[in-house]
Each structure stands twice: as structure tokens, then as C-alpha cells.
Amino acid sequence: MxxxxxxxxxxxxxxxCAGVDRAIKIVEMALGKWGAPVYVRHEIVHNRYVVDGLRAKGAVFVEELDECPPDRPVIFSAHGVPKAVPAEAARREMVYVDATCPLVSKVHIEAARHHENGLQMVMIGHAGHPETIGTMGQLPPGEVLLVENSDDVARLEVRDPERLAFITQTTLSVDDTADVVTALKARFPAIVGPHKEDICxxxxxxxxxxxxxxxxxxxxxxxxxxxxxxxxxxxxxxxxxxxxxxxxxxxxxxxxxxxxxxxxxxxxxxxxxxxxxxxxxxxxxxxxxxxxxxxxxxxxxxxxxxxxxxxxxxxx
Known part of the structure; x- marks a missing residue:
């Protein structure tokens, strides 16, 4: 037929992308340097085939740091982690490698800079996504407010509408994010945005x-x-x-x-x-x-x- x-x-x-490529390479090089098992907090990247392949080589994937023994290296995923995670790893004297994508780290640095300047942050992102959790966890509680869409912007309660900045998750829809940014600027004309957009x-x-x-x-x-x-x-x-x-x-x-x-x-x-x-x-x-x-x-x-x-x- x-x-x-x-x-x-x-x-x-x-x-x-380059960030995913780097994160996978980090796990493979860590296994080469320290041998198996190497622990990875959260899926190194969101792909079952990739994760299963690394697991077969000796990577152990966990959700939290307390699941890792103190005498084995731990790697933080490409999505980034709250500041408390590396601090806890250092306190436990663990060997750790941060595989956070450099473009996510750039957003973390941006958030910290705005915080130092006394601005409250608004993050455009998806609730519960590891990258959003990691970015919001760079600053003290209440310093980063999360919005997912324009409706959330309308409901936002801020400390001072004149002292605001926004950041975004790196993996959002470009067009949808532009709509949310428009809504933020309409409601808070003084809001400060990134020099170069955060979407990677x-x-x-x-x-x-x-x-x-x-x-x-x-x-x-x-x-x-x-x-x-x-x-x-x-x-x-x-x-x-x-x-x-x-x-x-x-x-x-x-x-x-x-x-x-x-x-x-x-x-x-x-x-x-x-x-x-x-x-x-x-x-x-x-x-x-x-x-x-x-x-x-x-x-x-x-x-x-x-x-x-x-x-x-x-x-x-």
C-alpha cells in the first residue's frame, strides 16, 4: 500500500540549549571525578530520557538536601535553588556543585541588586515551578510577589507602588509575558524592569x-x-x-x-x-x-x- x-x-x-548542555555535562563530569553515586537535587533538567540515562551512570535524584548523605557530592539542578539550599550544604560541609543555568543566575543577581536598592520584586512566573521557587528564594519572604497573568496584577498588594521592580522566569511565552508587563506598567508606572529581558x-x-x-x-x-x-x-x-x-x-x-x-x-x-x-x-x-x-x-x-x-x- x-x-x-x-x-x-x-x-x-x-x-x-547551552544551559541544559552544561547541566548534563556537570553531572557526567562529577561522576567522572568522584565516582558514583553523585546526588542531584531535583531533576537536573526536565526530561525523563536524560534523567534515566544519568541515573544509569550512577546519579541519584532526590527532592531535598536532607535525602543526601554528607559524604557524597550533590549537584543543584539547572533551574536554580533557594539561597537556603547551598547555605545548608555548606553548613553540613558537603561538596556541592551548582548547575544553575547562568541565565537563571543572572535573574538571581538582578533580584538581589534591586533588593539592595530597597525595591520590592514582582516575579512573572509559574507557581510551583522549580525555577520560580529558586528565584523567589533568593530574597527574604514577602520581598518577591508572584504573578502569573494580568488578573494577578490587578489583585497585587504591594508595599510601595513607587518602589517596585519586576523579573521573569526564563522559560515563559514571550507574547504572554509582554501582556503581563504591559499590565504591570499600567498599574505601577514607576516599576523598574530588567535592562535586557529575562526570558532566555x-x-x-x-x-x-x-x-x-x-x-x-x-x-x-x-x-x-x-x-x-x-x-x-x-x-x-x-x-x-x-x-x-x-x-x-x-x-x-x-x-x-x-x-x-x-x-x-x-x-x-x-x-x-x-x-x-x-x-x-x-x-x-x-x-x-x-x-x-x-x-x-x-x-x-x-x-x-x-x-x-x-x-x-x-x-x-
Whole structure:
């Protein structure tokens, strides 16, 4: 039986960003330096395939520091941790390595600077997300107020409307965040914003690539984990940009083929913590069912690289 024709639009950039790449490398280098087990507080990045791969090499993933023995190294995830966590690790005289993405650390520094200047912070982010918890935990309780949308802005109770600054989670929807920022500036004209927006280059670039291909696609598959903020945002961006059907899949086995019945064009992209091997797996599954023509949709070139911490660059 002849396969139906299908055009696959491949978004570029897609998949791993420099911060994720660095975080995975940190765990692998720590295992090389200290041997197994190495403990990791929270999933190093939000991708089950990556986490399972590191677990097989000897990484032990825990949610809290008190689950780690004091005589083994511990790594903090790419999302960042509240200030109290490294302080407690130092108190227990533990060896620890901070794998916080440098672009998240930049937001932490920004928040601390505004706090020193006497400003109360408003954070645009998702409640309960590890990055939001880590960023809010840089300052004393009550110094960072969380808003998720424009409705939250309307309800916000601040200490002094003249002494405010805002920061954002790095993995938000660029367009949705712009709406919240507009609402903040309308309600608090004196609010101070970041010199350069906090949403990271990788999140922005992946959303731009999806926007560029969405009008040509009957459906878009986003490879990523259900707990990955930037992956979920890609699904939302695809829908807003004019693609009638967008689906988040962790692996090829998760593709809902019934929903793709009759499509002639599919876009494929991936969140910043999804490895290329999983993207290829989805494309191979499409090739099995369709006569495929490939098209690249390139909206940016990425050549960012972040150094690993010095403790790992030094020879064991």
C-alpha cells in the first residue's frame, strides 16, 4: 500500500540549549571525578530520557538536601535553588556543585541588586515551578510577589507602588509575558524592569521558529516533557500562531496518530531539555507511516556555550 505524502517542517533552533548542555555535562563530569553515586537535587533538567540515562551512570535524584548523605557530592539542578539550599550544604560541609543555568543566575543577581536598592520584586512566573521557587528564594519572604497573568496584577498588594521592580522566569511565552508587563506598567508606572529581558535566548528562539512554521503546518509535534515549562509554551505558541493542532510528546510512542489523520504537513520542534535522539525517533515514526519530504525552518543560529564550574575543570 502506498504511503500518503507528508511534508515535515523541522524547526531550527530546537532541542538542547547551552544551559541544559552544561547541566548534563556537570553531572557526567562529577561522576567522572568522584565516582558514583553523585546526588542531584531535583531533576537536573526536565526530561525523563536524560534523567534515566544519568541515573544509569550512577546519579541519584532526590527532592531535598536532607535525602543526601554528607559524604557524597550533590549537584543543584539547572533551574536554580533557594539561597537556603547551598547555605545548608555548606553548613553540613558537603561538596556541592551548582548547575544553575547562568541565565537563571543572572535573574538571581538582578533580584538581589534591586533588593539592595530597597525595591520590592514582582516575579512573572509559574507557581510551583522549580525555577520560580529558586528565584523567589533568593530574597527574604514577602520581598518577591508572584504573578502569573494580568488578573494577578490587578489583585497585587504591594508595599510601595513607587518602589517596585519586576523579573521573569526564563522559560515563559514571550507574547504572554509582554501582556503581563504591559499590565504591570499600567498599574505601577514607576516599576523598574530588567535592562535586557529575562526570558532566555533559547526560549525566545524556539518560539520564533514555531511562529514561522505554524501557518504552513496542519499539526505541530513538540518533543518535550509534561513538566517542562518551555516545551508546554511551544504548544501554546503553535496554537496562537495559526496551527490548528499541536501536541506535546515525550517519545514517538506518545504520538496520537488518530489526531493526525488526513494531515499533509507536520511541524516538528523540541523544548530546550529534549535531546536530538528523541526528535529523530519521532521523525523516524513519521517516515514509517508517510512518504516524507523534509523542510528546514531556520530562524536563528545558536553558538552559545557556558563553562562548567571550576571545581570540575580542575583535575581530580
Amino acid at each position: 502506498t504511503k500518503p505524502p507528508l511534508t515535515i517542517y523541522m524547526a531550527a533552533p530546537r532541542g538542547f 535566548y533559547a526560549t525566545t528562539n524556539r518560539q520564533e521558529a514555531v511562529k514561522a512554521m505554524a501557518p504552513d503546518c496542519d499539526a505541530i509535534l513538540v518533543v518535550g516533557a509534561p513538566n517542562s515549562s518551555n516545551s508546554k509554551r511551544l504548544v501554546e505558541v503553535a496554537a496562537k500562531a495559526g496551527c490548528s493542532y499541536a501536541q506535546l510528546v515525550q517519545r514517538a510512542a506518545d504520538v496520537d496518530w488518530r489526531s493526525l489523520k488526513g494531515v499533509a504537513s507536520i511541524g516538528v520542534t523540541a523544548g530546550a531539555s529534549a535531546p536530538e535522539v528523541l526528535i529523530n525517533e519521532v521523525v523516524d515514526a513519521l517516515r514509517e507511516r508517510y512518504e516524507v519530504t523534509m523542510r528546514d525552518v531556520v530562524t536563528a543560529e545558536e553558538n552559545v556555550e557556558f563553562k562548567v564550574p571550576r571545581v570540575l575543570r580542575e583535575l581530580a
